[in-house]
Amino acid sequence: MRRYGKHTDEDDVRVRPNRKGNRPRTSIRPKHEDASEGFVVTVDRGRLTVLVDGRTITAMKARELGRKSAVVGDQVAVVGDLSGDKDTLARIVRVEERRSVLRRTADDDDPYERVVVANADQLAIVTALADPEPRPRLIDRCLVAAYDAGLEPLLVLTKSDLASAENLMSSYGALGVPYVVTSREELADGEAADRVRERLAGRVTAFVGHSGVGKTTLVNALVPDRQRTTGHVNAVTGRGRHTTTSALALPLPDGSGWVIDTPGVRSFGLHHVDPSRVIHAFPDLEPGTEGCPRACSHDEVDCALDQWVTDGHADPQRLYSLRRLLETRERREGD
Numbered sequence: 001m002r003r004y005g006k007h008t009d010e011d012d013v014r015v016r017p018n019r020k021g022n023r024p025r026t027s028i029r030p031k032h033e034d035a036s037e038g039f040v041v042t043v044d045r046g047r048l049t050v051l052v053d054g055r056t057i058t059a060m061k062a063r064e065l066g067r068k069s070a071v072v073g074d075q076v077a078v079v080g081d082l083s084g085d086k087d088t089l090a091r092i093v094r095v096e097e098r099r100s101v102l103r104r105t106a107d108d109d110d111p112y113e114r115v116v117v118a119n120a121d122q123l124a125i126v127t128a129l130a131d132p133e134p135r136p137r138l139i140d141r142c143l144v145a146a147y148d149a150g151l152e153p154l155l156v157l158t159k160s161d162l163a164s165a166e167n168l169m170s171s172y173g174a175l176g177v178p179y180v181v182t183s184r185e186e187l188a189d190g191e192a193a194d195r196v197r198e199r200l201a202g203r204v205t206a207f208v209g210h211s212g213v214g215k216t217t218l219v220n221a222l223v224p225d226r227q228r229t230t231g232h233v234n235a236v237t238g239r240g241r242h243t244t245t246s247a248l249a250l251p252l253p254d255g256s257g258w259v260i261d262t263p264g265v266r267s268f269g270l271h272h273v274d275p276s277r278v279i280h281a282f283p284d285l286e287p288g289t290e291g292c293p294r295a296c297s298h299d300e301v302d303c304a305l306d307q308w309v310t311d312g313h314a315d316p317q318r319l320y321s322l323r324r325l326l327e328t329r330e331r332r333e334g335d
Contacts, residue, residue, distance in 0.1 A: 073117040117206045117260050154205070
């Protein structure tokens with residue numbers, strides 16, 4: 001019979017060998033100098049699909065990475081079974097330094113940042129000109145996020161057969177954002193895809209847009225051998241059904257660039273964006289802020305930008321565009 005309390009001795013103490021609490025802790029981590037380089041093309045429930053030497057493999061994050069996660073677009077170091085055979089699993093042991101990170105929050109008052117993609121060069125903001133109607137506030141928010149991440153924005157306007165792009169572009173012309181107008185007929189015959197593809201050459205481009213704007217249809221036209229499921233727009237509500245549930249990186253057919261299709265968004269929170277950084281996207285206005293009062297919101301009586309524009313240093317529409325973009329930081333999309 002085992003004895004307990006004050007009558008126990010060393011024979012009564014059982015120590016299970018190799019328990020976690022019995023191993024000495026160390027901060028030394030393996031360097032994995034022989035790891036292979038990989039590119040994350042999609043993430044699904046903790047499993048990552050990684051392109052390594054032309055092969056797609058399945059991998060999971062190594063424990064030593066801790067809380068650091070890998071996202072689509074990441075360059076990673078991978079070890080283990082890199083054959084790509086069925087039921088094999090490799091390990092991601094290092095996430096390389098990112099040159100850009102596109103983030104969003106669920107809402108403006110949500111402090112939790114979600115990384116949309118890493119290492120993108122360009123953000124293609126896809127919006128329909130009709131069915132559903134354009135949502136300028138969402139476009140503005142995506143522009144702010146692009147500027148903050150250091151990405152070049154590109155507006156892709158779809159369904160021009162249903163409505164003209166003139167009204168929408170009258171609001172964005174002052175920003176100098178490049179844009180491409182497409183129609184459903186042009187997408188069907190490949191003409192629109194060719195025009196968009198010219199803007200993607202040599203770049204990693206993330207595509208964002210709310211459901212129903214034709215984003216995935218466009219991606220399918222750009223990369224026809226990798227079709228993704230498309231949905232329909234409800235004729236009553238004007239809302240589309242989310243058909244893309246996870247981000248996916250796809251190479252352009254000629255190998256000149258990458259397209260990253262992202263899930264449709266209903267909102268694009270900007271809690272993570274410091275409003276003071278938005279001005280950097282306006283090099284014609286930024287010098288005029290030297291005369292602004294401290295912590296100027298650029299939309300107050302003493303703001304020096306009004307005089308800067310009056311003196312002819314910048315177009316008034318540029319100041320209007322800046323203030324509208326800054327305003328989105330304080331206002332929820334859809335207001």
